[in-house]
Amino acid sequence: MPQSKDTVKEFDFNAKDFERVRGLIYKRAGISLADSKQEMVYSRLARRLRATGISSFVKYLDDLEAGRLGDEWEAFTNALTTNLTSFFREAHHFPLLAEHVKKLSGPITIWCSAASTGEEPYSIAMTVCEAFNTLTPPVTIIATDIDTNVLAAGANGVYTLDRLDKMAPERARRFFQKGKGEREGMVRVRPELRQMITFKQLNLLADSWPISGQFDVIFCRNVMIYFDKATQRKILARFVPLMKPDALLFAGHSENFLYVSESLKLRGKTVYELDHGAGQKATSHR
Numbered sequence: 001m002p003q004s005k006d007t008v009k010e011f012d013f014n015a016k017d018f019e020r021v022r023g024l025i026y027k028r029a030g031i032s033l034a035d036s037k038q039e040m041v042y043s044r045l046a047r048r049l050r051a052t053g054i055s056s057f058v059k060y061l062d063d064l065e066a067g068r069l070g071d072e073w074e075a076f077t078n079a080l081t082t083n084l085t086s087f088f089r090e091a092h093h094f095p096l097l098a099e100h101v102k103k104l105s106g107p108i109t110i111w112c113s114a115a116s117t118g119e120e121p122y123s124i125a126m127t128v129c130e131a132f133n134t135l136t137p138p139v140t141i142i143a144t145d146i147d148t149n150v151l152a153a154g155a156n157g158v159y160t161l162d163r164l165d166k167m168a169p170e171r172a173r174r175f176f177q178k179g180k181g182e183r184e185g186m187v188r189v190r191p192e193l194r195q196m197i198t199f200k201q202l203n204l205l206a207d208s209w210p211i212s213g214q215f216d217v218i219f220c221r222n223v224m225i226y227f228d229k230a231t232q233r234k235i236l237a238r239f240v241p242l243m244k245p246d247a248l249l250f251a252g253h254s255e256n257f258l259y260v261s262e263s264l265k266l267r268g269k270t271v272y273e274l275d276h277g278a279g280q281k282a283t284s285h286r
């Protein structure tokens with residue numbers, strides 16, 4: 001039956017509840033939810049009320065905040081993230097990545113900082129395998145996300161076959177194994193690719209990040225759009241010391257970091273590098 005706007009909801013959810021959720025997810029993950037997201041928030045969190053057996057939003061949020069729901073903060077956060085991604089999304093980035101890694105010597109480290117269900121770090125892995133023409137290139141990839149569900153899916157590396165629809169058949173054959181029998185219609189990323197990547201939880205908003213060293217490449221695509229300018233600024237300032245002098249930072253198509261960080265300059269379409277003259281420019285303008 002078609003649902004009308006007046007359909008009675010299973011749980012009461014008003015503007016005040018929405019504001020409360022908005023405040024909590026902003027504080028926890030930096031995510032700024034627009035006014036238009038009220039329905040989305042209702043449907044995603046209604047599942048958490050059912051799962052916890054709680055019959056009202058007020059009680060659910062009270063219990064959550066009081067720490068009476070165990071690991072529920074994790075499930076609350078996982079429910080409110082948007083994980084849309086695909087293999088070779090924003091495809092123009094990958095030839096640039098290949099060109100860049102081919103110029104580097106020694107072990108190469110890449111951080112994919114909003115990895116979602118793994119399509120992005122696996123696209124990076126495929127690109128570097130092709131660049132070095134081997135399934136074991138001198139590259140390690142750290143794939144992080146705040147959402148523990150998507151990280152588990154990424155580490156598993158199993159996808160429905162249709163996720164490869166837009167991929168060149170030769171690439172699909174080289175990097176994926178087709179499921180048979182019960183697994184018909186599924187594919188799994190080859191073990192060599194999975195071994196290149198370590199999936200771990202990292203909240204870009206957290207005071208400390210469980211990563212160290214400097215990276216040759218950082219991917220931070222389609223996550224900053226959820227953050228306000230002040231949060232973006234803080235995160236970019238923390239990226240800068242994690243970048244090797246010639247490192248590249250890849251951003252999403254609608255994310256412009258030029259107005260957010262003075263330390264970066266544009267290398268290509270939404271690809272940034274360190275601006276080594278930035279300090280001098282700032283001093284000479286004083």
Ligand SMILES: C[S@@+](CC[C@H](N)C(=O)[O-])C[C@H]1O[C@@H](n2cnc3c(N)ncnc32)[C@H](O)[C@@H]1O
Pocket residue numbers: 028029030031081082083084085086089113114115116117120144145146147150202203204205220221222223226252
């Ligand atoms: C839209 S997806 C983008 C995935 C991928 N980078 C891409 O461009 O296809 C955004 C991802 O950012 C993650 N995310 C949201 N807030 C985060 C935070 N505070 N720290 C780390 N990851 C976060 C979400 O869980 C989600 O998987």
